[in-house]
Amino acid sequence: MSKRQFFYVFLIPTVVVLLAFALYPLFTAIYYSLHDWDLRRTEPMAFIGLGNYLEMFQDARFLNSLRISGLFLVGTVAGSVLVAFVLAPFVHETARSHALRSACLFAFILPAVLPRVGAAYMWRLMYDPSIGVINYLFSLVNLGPFIFLQNPRLALPSIIVIDVWQWGFLLTALMMILLREVPNEVIEAARLDGTNMLQLYVLIMYPLILPLSLPLIFVKMMESLRSFDFIFVLTAGGPGIATETLDMYAYWQGLGTAGRVSYAAAMSIFMVILSIVFVTIAWRALRRWHES
Amino acid sequence: MRRLVLIAFLALLAGIASAQQVVEVLAQPRPEWEVMERLFPEFERETGIRVNITYFAELERRSRSRLDASSGAGQFDVYYIDEANVAEFAANGWLVPIRDYYPEEYDFDGFAPALVEVLSQDGIAYGAPITKEGDVMFYRQDLLDEHGLAAPTTLDEYLEVVQALHDPPRLYGTGTRGLRGSGMNVWRFSPYLHAFGGRYVDDDGNPVFNSPEAVQAVEYYIELILHSPSPTMSWSDVMDSFAAGRIGIVTFADLKMDTLQDPERSILPGLMGFGAPPAGPAGSVSNTSVHGLAISAPGARTEAEREAAGEFIGWFTSQENELRKVAAGWGLTNARTATFDSDVFIDAYPEAFADAMSGMLEVQRLTIVQIPEWGEIGDYLGIKLEELFTAAFSNQPYDIQAALDDAVAHAERVLGR
Numbered sequence: 001m002s003k004r005q006f007f008y009v010f011l012i013p014t015v016v017v018l019l020a021f022a023l024y025p026l027f028t029a030i031y032y033s034l035h036d037w038d039l040r041r042t043e044p045m046a047f048i049g050l051g052n053y054l055e056m057f058q059d060a061r062f063l064n065s066l067r068i069s070g071l072f073l074v075g076t077v078a079g080s081v082l083v084a085f086v087l088a089p090f091v092h093e094t095a096r097s098h099a100l101r102s103a104c105l106f107a108f109i110l111p112a113v114l115p116r117v118g119a120a121y122m123w124r125l126m127y128d129p130s131i132g133v134i135n136y137l138f139s140l141v142n143l144g145p146f147i148f149l150q151n152p153r154l155a156l157p158s159i160i161v162i163d164v165w166q167w168g169f170l171l172t173a174l175m176m177i178l179l180r181e182v183p184n185e186v187i188e189a190a191r192l193d194g195t196n197m198l199q200l201y202v203l204i205m206y207p208l209i210l211p212l213s214l215p216l217i218f219v220k221m222m223e224s225l226r227s228f229d230f231i232f233v234l235t236a237g238g239p240g241i242a243t244e245t246l247d248m249y250a251y252w253q254g255l256g257t258a259g260r261v262s263y264a265a266a267m268s269i270f271m272v273i274l275s276i277v278f279v280t281i282a283w284r285a286l287r288r289w290h291e292s
Numbered sequence: 293m294r295r296l297v298l299i300a301f302l303a304l305l306a307g308i309a310s311a312q313q314v315v316e317v318l319a320q321p322r323p324e325w326e327v328m329e330r331l332f333p334e335f336e337r338e339t340g341i342r343v344n345i346t347y348f349a350e351l352e353r354r355s356r357s358r359l360d361a362s363s364g365a366g367q368f369d370v371y372y373i374d375e376a377n378v379a380e381f382a383a384n385g386w387l388v389p390i391r392d393y394y395p396e397e398y399d400f401d402g403f404a405p406a407l408v409e410v411l412s413q414d415g416i417a418y419g420a421p422i423t424k425e426g427d428v429m430f431y432r433q434d435l436l437d438e439h440g441l442a443a444p445t446t447l448d449e450y451l452e453v454v455q456a457l458h459d460p461p462r463l464y465g466t467g468t469r470g471l472r473g474s475g476m477n478v479w480r481f482s483p484y485l486h487a488f489g490g491r492y493v494d495d496d497g498n499p500v501f502n503s504p505e506a507v508q509a510v511e512y513y514i515e516l517i518l519h520s521p522s523p524t525m526s527w528s529d530v531m532d533s534f535a536a537g538r539i540g541i542v543t544f545a546d547l548k549m550d551t552l553q554d555p556e557r558s559i560l561p562g563l564m565g566f567g568a569p570p571a572g573p574a575g576s577v578s579n580t581s582v583h584g585l586a587i588s589a590p591g592a593r594t595e596a597e598r599e600a601a602g603e604f605i606g607w608f609t610s611q612e613n614e615l616r617k618v619a620a621g622w623g624l625t626n627a628r629t630a631t632f633d634s635d636v637f638i639d640a641y642p643e644a645f646a647d648a649m650s651g652m653l654e655v656q657r658l659t660i661v662q663i664p665e666w667g668e669i670g671d672y673l674g675i676k677l678e679e680l681f682t683a684a685f686s687n688q689p690y691d692i693q694a695a696l697d698d699a700v701a702h703a704e705r706v707l708g709r
Contacts, residue, residue: 039362040664042384130461130521145461150524151686152679238472239524240679255355257474258668259362 026272033266039259052266062267064241065249068156069271072245073224075160076167080220083168084213088175089201101180105173112170120233123162124149149235152242159234159243163227167220174216178209207290214286218279225275246271315604316591317345318360318368320353322423323551324622328608331616335607341600350475354667357588361386366590369601373419374583375410376475380664381586382413388587389416393602398610402628410582410658419584420609421627423547426652427483427578428645430534430552431541433565435463443567447487450541450570451515457540458519465519467530467539472678474660474670476526480544481677482659483579484509487572492661499703501673502696505574510677510692512572514684523685524678535560543569545581546649547624549641554621566644568651576655582627585609665706672706673699 001009033052037045056062095101111119126132127148138144148158182205190204228247231237237244237252244252246267254264319325325345332343346368348356357371361381373381381387394400400408403421411419429450431443435457444450458465469480485491490505500506517523521533531548533539535558552558569578585605592598607613614631617623623631623640631637638646660666676695683690 039358040380040384042362147522147686150522150682152682152688153686238675238678239682240472240675242679242682252671255359257351257355257671259355259358 029265029268032262033269035262037260037262039261045262048262052263053270055263056266056270061241061244061249062246065244065246068242068244069225069246071156072160072163072227072243073221075157076163076224077217077221079160079164080168080171081217083164084171084175085206087168087172088179089197089205091172092176092179093197101176105176108169108173108176110169111166114166116166116227116230117233119162119166120230123165124234127158150239152239155235155239155242159231162234163224163230167223171213171216171220175209175213178212179205182208210290214290218283221279221282222275225271312340312342313596313600314342314344315370315597315600316368317343317370317372317585317604318353318357319345319347319370319372320350321347322625324423324617324620324625327617327620327622328613331613335604339600339603339607341603343604351473354475357381361588361590364590366588366593368588369592369597370605371586371588371591372583373411373586375581375658375662376660376666376670378411378418378586379413379662379666382416382418383664386589387418388589388592388598389418390420390586390602390605391417393587393598393605394420395603395606398606402611402630403609404627404629404632407582407584407627410580411584411586419582419586420605421582421584422609423583423625424627425545425547425579425581425624426649426656427543427569428546428549428648428652429541429543429567429569430548431565431567432457432537432560432563434563435540436565443565444541444570445567447484447512447570447572450543451512453541454516454519460521463537464521464533464539466516466541467520467525467533468513468516468542469525469527469530469544470517470520470523470678470681471526471529472524472671472674474667474674476674477677477681478670478674479579479581479660480527481509481513483569483577484513484572486577486657486659487569487574488512489572489574497663497707499669499700499707501703502693502700506696507692509572510680510696513677514680514692517681517685523681545579546652549645550622550624553641566642566648568648568655576651577659578652578656579659580656584627665703668706669699669703672702 032045034047034049035045036048036051091101091104095104114122126134129135129145129147129150134148135145138146146154148154186204186208187200190200195203226247227245228251231243231245231248235243237248241249250264250267250271252258253260253267255261325347329345336342347353353372354374354377357368357373358377358380359365360367361371361384371381371387373387378387391400400417400420404424407421407424408417411417411421429444431453436443436453439456441453441456442449444453454465456465457463469477471477473479482492485501485506488505488509490501490503490509492499492501494500520530521538522529525533527544530539530542530544531551534542534548535552537559552564553561555561569576585608587598587601587605592601609627611628611630614626614628615634615636617626618631618634618636618640621640623637626632626637660670676699680690680692680695
């Protein structure tokens with residue numbers, strides 16, 4: 001067996017898995033999205049071209065879910081990054097001993113180790129207006145009780161907070177490790193030149209660790225686009241449709257209650273295209289910014 | 293070699309002989325099914341038929357059985373059906389007429405005829421009823437006495453009691469379902485719609501639930517929501533809060549009595565009063581829900597499979613097993629006239645509760661619309677209602693008429709598709 005053949009043999013399992021679990025479902029979804037398969041009806045499905053895609057853009061609930069997905073993505077990514085970029089330097093500068101830093105790292109990684117659904121249940125209890133610990137704390141200073149998940153305006157921010165709690169601290173922990181890797185000479189040279197702490201981070205430390213943290217931020221973006229299980233446990237998209245993301249709406253339309261599999265498939269395909277376009281644009285923009 | 297073939301052949305024969313008939317059941321978890329499951333070995337011994345149950349919560353159960361039937365997968369021989377999906381399943385030919393396979397020895401005619409009718413389409417029965425429910429008003433007699441209040445008989449009086457008892461966070465006047473869904477908030481709201489003189493569709497089947505009467509009904513319901521612990525309660529949230537003594541008065545399914553009078557799960561035994569649902573401008577109205585078991589056409593394909601499924605349904609719903617449910621404390625989840633007339637059943641419930649149930653029976657009706665599109669129409673209305681409830685609860689502006697107009701427009705689109 002030549003070296004080349006050897007490589008091909010080892011590629012087979014990956015290619016098979018990819019075909020069976022990624023490409024096959026993707027192409028069947030495209031196929032269904034061009035038809036009108038409805039679980040409620042027994043007559044065979046008919047080809048309707050782009051009908052489902054055209055209907056989508058006249059569907060106010062679809063446009064709403066698009067908006068919610070966007071807000072959730074921006075809110076969770078920006079929130080997590082902000083927490084990491086503020087908290088990591090703070091801990092890095094104040095916790096000087098190795099033991100203290102390790103303890104902080106451990107504490108920051110802990111929320112992310114919790115399963116998403118478990119964390120969601122925990123926070124649902126914590127947010128509860130009558131038995132939740134958050135309202136108990138507010139009641140100590142004579143505030144509340146507040147309703148969080150049942151308030152159309154507060155529900156989405158409340159969910160974003162939970163996501164940031166899991167991901168912001170995880171990013172903080174990873175950022176702390178990156179900061180530790182910055183060579184001491186660089187920092188000392190900057191200090192000799194008379195930079196203050198803000199300048200040190202904005203001009204030197206962040207640009208140094210950014211190439212390494214960008215992939216992390218992208219992983220977070222992809223993760224934010226599929227938070228079905230998490231939101232399902234917290235609000236299932238409610239109140240009303242205030243937290244109904246694209247995947248949640250596709251679920252309700254497809255398997256949930258309406259049974260319009262083709263319409264749901266069209267939404268999923270649209271979501272795939274949207275994420276590819278979005279991630280590509282964001283990736284390029286960030287790289288260009290970094291290179292300049 | 294020849295001997296080897298013979299042995300293989302014999303082994304194959306033995307394998308066929310021991311291949312047991314298995315009935316696959318898709319059901320929704322209910323406490324009385326736990327009681328029934330303990331009796332399954334008895335059925336399996338008698339008939340040699342094995343039973344395998346897969347449980348899904350209500351909404352999942354509906355979508356799973358639809359997927360199973362519509363895709364032709366037919367993994368299940370027996371579906372758990374209800375008043376909300378029997379129309380869809382029967383219209384699509386996914387169910388087998390139950391009388392054809394219901395064993396004579398178990399007496400299909402022993403079911404209360406009104407219940408069989410709900411699980412029928414065009415006069416053909418598709419399901420054997422396993423439970424029914426209607427609405428009863430439950431209240432805290434001790435608290436009403438304390439406040440010197442009489443038991444309400446009209447919706448106006450009901451609201452007065454709710455307001456008088458409301459003293460949060462110690463005690464909430466009432467609790468009512470707000471969580472969205474055709475089988476959730478819409479189900480609980482439906483009797484109010486009718487009690488105010490509204491309806492879902494007119495005689496020609498056009499959606500009309502944006503009428504002035506419907507708006508009044510929603511206004512009233514929002515008053516109840518504002519005196520509840522949360523605007524998005526599920527039925528179990530309401531029941532748990534009431535059982536824990538945090539709610540003053542509620543109107544919900546009579547079935548909950550089995551839990552509420554159990555001292556291990558409720559603080560209420562001896563403290564409750566009961567009544568028929570209070571009357572609105574158009575009278576008193578109670579929901580009617582009937583759940584049952586049906587034979588799946590795509591699942592039970594062969595005659596033998598259908599007979600086995602019928603055998604299981606017959607045994608499950610037999611007179612003997614209904615009385616066993618009464619003895620186990622789940623007497624209300626039954627469907628046979630003889631059970632409800634039996635001494636054990638009558639002894640199991642307080643007289644005042646029995647009177648309230650009689651009142652309920654007089655005003656029971658099907659409050660939803662039995663059409664295949666109901667799930668989708670009801671779910672959208674449920675979303676609109678949840679938006680109104682949560683906005684009102686959070687002191688944010690809301691517009692009932694606009695929300696109902698929107699839901700009616702959606703219903704017209706669904707019906708026209």
